[in-house]
Amino acid sequence: GENVEQHPSTLSVQEGDSAVIKCTYSDSASNYFPWYKQELGKGPQLIIDIRSNVGEKKDQRIAVTLNKTAKHFSLHITETQPEDSAVYFCAATSRGSTLTFGKGTMLLVSP
Amino acid sequence: GAGVSQSPRYKVAKRGQDVALRCDPISGHVSLFWYQQALGQGPEFLTYFQNEAQLDKSGLPSDRFFAERPEGSVSTLKIQRTQQEDSAVYLCASSSTTANTGELFFGEGSRLTVL
Numbered sequence: 501g502e503n504v505e506q507h508p509s510t511l512s513v514q515e516g517d518s519a520v521i522k523c524t525y526s527d528s529a530s531n532y533f534p535w536y537k538q539e540l541g542k543g544p545q546l547i548i549d550i551r552s553n554v555g556e557k558k559d560q561r562i563a564v565t566l567n568k569t570a571k572h573f574s575l576h577i578t579e580t581q582p583e584d585s586a587v588y589f590c591a592a593t594s595r596g597s598t599l600t601f602g603k604g605t606m607l608l609v610s611p
Numbered sequence: 612g613a614g615v616s617q618s619p620r621y622k623v624a625k626r627g628q629d630v631a632l633r634c635d636p637i638s639g640h641v642s643l644f645w646y647q648q649a650l651g652q653g654p655e656f657l658t659y660f661q662n663e664a665q666l667d668k669s670g671l672p673s674d675r676f677f678a679e680r681p682e683g684s685v686s687t688l689k690i691q692r693t694q695q696e697d698s699a700v701y702l703c704a705s706s707s708t709t710a711n712t713g714e715l716f717f718g719e720g721s722r723l724t725v726l
Contacts, residue, residue, distance in 0.1 A: 593712060604651070
């Protein structure tokens with residue numbers, strides 16, 4: 501089955517800095533890579549996703565890049581704000597298989 | 612309702628008790644998933660329903676875990692003879708698509724503590 505590794509496990513940045521979270525996956529058949537944000541006491545919420553037919557996707561301050569050859573993908577958050585503080589999960593799947601999550605990255609943005 | 616609703620939000624059980632966790636998905640969503648999230652970990656897949664059919668239960672950790680969705684809407688996850696290692700947050704998610712490559716809408720979870 502799919503195995504997703506995520507790092508770092510914790511990340512502290514100053515407000516306005518950029519944050520990068522990286523993930524690797526094992527199953528070359530995976531073709532869908534979402535990122536979820538989980539705030540304390542809440543369920544995860546999708547913030548951005550990318551499919552294997554593109555290498556990069558951007559949505560305002562958030563971007564995701566995908567390298568299928570190396571089997572890794574990354575989340576980039578620019579101009580971080582305190583409300584970006586949360587746990588972020590990467591995940592990978594392909595049609596017919598289940599979504600496998602990484603262990604999460606706790607992002608802390610200090611004012 | 613507007614989102615996925617789970618109840619109870621918190622459940623404390625003594626070891627050996629049976630528990631039932633309820634999930635009310637977004638109206639019209641055909642797919643429903645149960646995940647288990649241990650403290651400080653990512654969600655781990657338990658089981659998947661498409662309408663009332665349980666298509667994948669490969670993630671259920673033992674035969675003490677049972678899930679159903681009899682009318683293709685509300686789902687119940689039942690854990691029999693609870694053990695301490697069952698302590699976790701149980702997340703339910705629904706999706707409007709039948710593919711596994713669509714957005715999942717998660718509830719806030721049911722936190723189970725087994726003493």
